[in-house]
Amino acid sequence: MDQPDAAAPAQDRKAPATIYDIARHTGVSPSTVSRALNKPGRLNPDTERRIREAAKELGYRINPMARALPTGKTGTLGLIVSDITNPVYFDLVRGAERAASEAGFTLIFADSQESGELELTTAERLQSYVDGLLLVASRLDDRQIQGLSSVKPVMMVNREVPGIPAVVPDVRPGITDALDQLRRLGHRRIAYLSGPPLSWLNGMRWKTLFDLAVEWDMSIVEVKSTAPTREGGAEAFQRVKAAGVTAVFAYNDLVALGLLRECREHRIDVPGRLSIIGFDDIFGADLPTPALSSIKSPLSEIGEKAVRRLLSELDGTQGGTEILLQTRFVSRESVAGPHEVQ
Amino acid sequence: MDQPDAAAPAQDRKAPATIYDIARHTGVSPSTVSRALNKPGRLNPDTERRIREAAKELGYRINPMARALPTGKTGTLGLIVSDITNPVYFDLVRGAERAASEAGFTLIFADSQESGELELTTAERLQSYVDGLLLVASRLDDRQIQGLSSVKPVMMVNREVPGIPAVVPDVRPGITDALDQLRRLGHRRIAYLSGPPLSWLNGMRWKTLFDLAVEWDMSIVEVKSTAPTREGGAEAFQRVKAAGVTAVFAYNDLVALGLLRECREHRIDVPGRLSIIGFDDIFGADLPTPALSSIKSPLSEIGEKAVRRLLSELDGTQGGTEILLQTRFVSRESVAGPHEVQ
DNA sequence: TATCGAGGGGCAATCGATTGACAATTGCGA
DNA sequence: TCGCAATTGTCAATCGATTGCCCCTCGATA
Incomplete structure (x- = not known):
């Protein structure tokens, strides 16, 4: 006797709550809500608490797009690798992800399929979404990279380009x-x-x-x-x-x-x-x-370091241009003396 | 004799061009520019051409955040896997990426590190960025997933949940x-x-x-x-x-x-x-x-299909709730008759 | 009691693009 | 020459959040 599609919530999605809803709910102005949420201490503690509670109650989640408009900050970083299915990038990706989410940033991955052209297109497309770009083992030439870097901060990984910060082994x-x-x-x-x-x-x-x-x-x-x-x-x-x-x-x-x-x-x-x-x-x-x-x-360390440096670059806290991380030899069975087996 | 840091473009980034710049450049209003770029044919062909040229000349790139505000569409999909370093997901990720970029969408990856809690947090965070979510082998329970789906479209991969569209092998x-x-x-x-x-x-x-x-x-x-x-x-x-x-x-x-x-x-x-x-x-x-x-x-096909279905879901063109893709046995050396070697 | 100052909070402009409503221009036929 | 419709383009409101500036209130001090 149940309705056939009772389990399907698909259709009507409720519009998410905004600071205006919270403002109405608590009888303050939207700007006050914004302050309550972003500048702890700026407001009367009691007001702030009421606003926070209302926000929770309404299930408020900030709209990153709306915030990005006035601030110009998206809270997002782009990571471009030549081939995402290359196992080499596993640990790198994971390290980068960890560092990014620790800092409250979201990481966007993209893949240039080993093609320089596609890499440029992808990078340009991504640049409008993100605050900064990480280029891993880029196949672009120095000029193209410098061009990208004149739009938004760029961090090189496993590659060096004059004037661009890099993390390399x-x-x-x-x-x-x-x-x-x-x-x-x-x-x-x-x-x-x-x-x-x-x-x-x-x-x-x-x-x-x-x-x-x-x-x-x-x-x-x-x-x-x-x-x-x-x-x-x-x-x-x-x-x-x-x-x-x-x-x-x-x-x-x-x-x-x-x-x-x-x-x-x-x-x-x-x-x-x-x-x-x-x-x-x-x-x-x-x-x-x-x-x-x-x-x-x-690699995981390289990913982490690269993200962290890019983030500090965004802060204006730029360090040197290059970070070196040590490699090491892992010896397994594929090495022996020549002609050891006659 | 060159300046020491001549090659460093790091500092001053020129603000990207907006439709206002183009409008000023061509002597029309911003809305006309918007129409020229989005509704081919709506304008006088000559005007449209002039605007397009100016856009190219100024290196105009649309600001996705600004567009997302009035339209509510970000042009972005989120893909959450339990562990991004798991080689299983390679082909899936690659297929999804291909399908997404074919459709002009950007894919955002995230990783829940095999933790249900983190998966929920990540999903919620991602939801404010994207138009729809792909959950691969989700560890969430049905209710949580239905909750997510009541906010924005959700597509399941390698998992079935009542009322939620899915692509599974x-x-x-x-x-x-x-x-x-x-x-x-x-x-x-x-x-x-x-x-x-x-x-x-x-x-x-x-x-x-x-x-x-x-x-x-x-x-x-x-x-x-x-x-x-x-x-x-x-x-x-x-x-x-x-x-x-x-x-x-x-x-x-x-x-x-x-x-x-x-x-x-x-x-x-x-x-x-x-x-x-x-x-x-x-x-x-x-x-x-x-x-x-x-x-x-x-897997690569699963990724593609999942993205395509999610996209058609966004269009309102929803098909059935489930797509099945065939598995097949790849026989190699690890199989033989029992006790074949005594 | 008048004045000052600080804390708390509102107003309104702004970011860039979209879009419904409307105005201006043009061309055409009568 | 006039009127009407079709074509082309502009106005202005809107999306959600941020932030500089200003005002109000209230307590403290002279």
Whole structure:
């Protein structure tokens, strides 16, 4: 006998309460309500209490749009990554989220699908919603980024651009440890399976590795990959093999995993004939046999720091332009002495 | 001789252009500008063109906050997942993003960190920003969700609530295939390593599996896990072992991976002594040896469909209340006949 | 008793865009 | 040449919250 759709609340939505409703309810003016809610102490304690109670009773929730209009502040930050499905960004996203919500800010994520054009469009679209933008591993060129930054504050992550504040990992410690381990194990000829040419981080990794290898008198070559993915790593297998090295650093773990899998398919013993080291220590790096060694960035910390710095930038409390966070080498089974297994 | 900070555009940000600027620039009134930009054809084609040109020239970008005030539409959707770092959500997020941006909407993500309380808070906070909410695998109870839905449209994903539209996978096809394969291989006693009791999907998986096992005259038991994570799976190892089954379905791939790893640690042969099947076919499921078999949901499609339905809900074009999408079994190395390896 | 000052609270303008109502212009036919 | 309708554009109110400025009240002090 019940009405068929009794459970469906879908239709009529009550308009949310405004400060005007509260004002009417308590017999004060809207401005007083605004003050009661935003400037504790400015009003008679009793009035303030009455207003607060009425607000609670009416289920008042501030309308962020309406507030944003006079203040120009939206209480929102935008985070743009090149590929949201890349496991690398997990911890970063999580760290950023935590820092943002601690500060009462809302984080908006977007994804540029590895396309510079789309990244620019997205960034511009997002800029009208947010108070500031976080660009992670941006593929834009310096000028475009400076352009964005002339509209609203921009914070770079895993990339440096003159004049723009940034939070980046210091790749040196991790690379030094890893290379040192390889050297001790007897490796002399190594390769770097590189990533996207436009990636700042790719450049840093290569340069740091190169300099160190030269310094330590090891031979090093760059092997290019076609994409920073597992497919890209698999596809580069023949070229890596042809390079005749005993160890390879891959641009990131995805590429390393692809290569690792392909080695297995072709019965190339890892780590016996080839040691493989990735970057980022993403989810799943420890899953294969052999488990992948990797150079880990403190990504969640990077996310947090980036948000916090952006927020302090919004306050006007700008610090220096760059924050460095240390990487470290996570050694797993994919590394051993060359030809250890005959 | 350059100024030290010449490259730093940080400081003075020019205020963005408004329709008033355009109006002044072209000698018409602001309302005309608004019409030119929003109602093509309403104005003299020549006027419209002039206004559009001026808008471009001044780099005009609409202020979404200002627009939201009179219209009540923000052009934004909110997506809440229980844990943003869970690889399960990758494809879902990506599909949702694609559908949203196709429609010119911006997607806001949030994460409830597996906590019902936080989920409610987050949902409420988000609601004032967005036109509609997508709740993925929500841990809230039906009443809370109906409450949210009385404020703004809500769309459920991977969960059903009376009266609320939903997009969910149909777990039957995948489970049927998987169980059928196990049966043919000779398995008779299986276990379900269950997930969070509050998870609707967990309930569906268990119930479907149970009914089918009973129907096919196989014995089945539920083994509880403490968390839907790799740790949770590893931790359940002893209980699974004690259950004396030859095959186990795990609530999701994370749990399955945890269990798989623990089997290896304890030298329990998979799939020889125990076949393992997960759900979701997440990134990395194919990485371990043996590679994990899994029942896959079309997550990216689910994300897309959910957004599209929510959008049509906003239009008033509401369809039915439920959309089902088919799952399928992805068979890999973690499944074989029992005791195949003696 | 007159004056001063501080605390408490209201008024009204403002942010940027939208939109219903209305006014001005134009063109056309009679 | 006049009138009418269609076309084109403007006015002004509105959305919800903020905030500078001003006024009122009341107690304290001279």
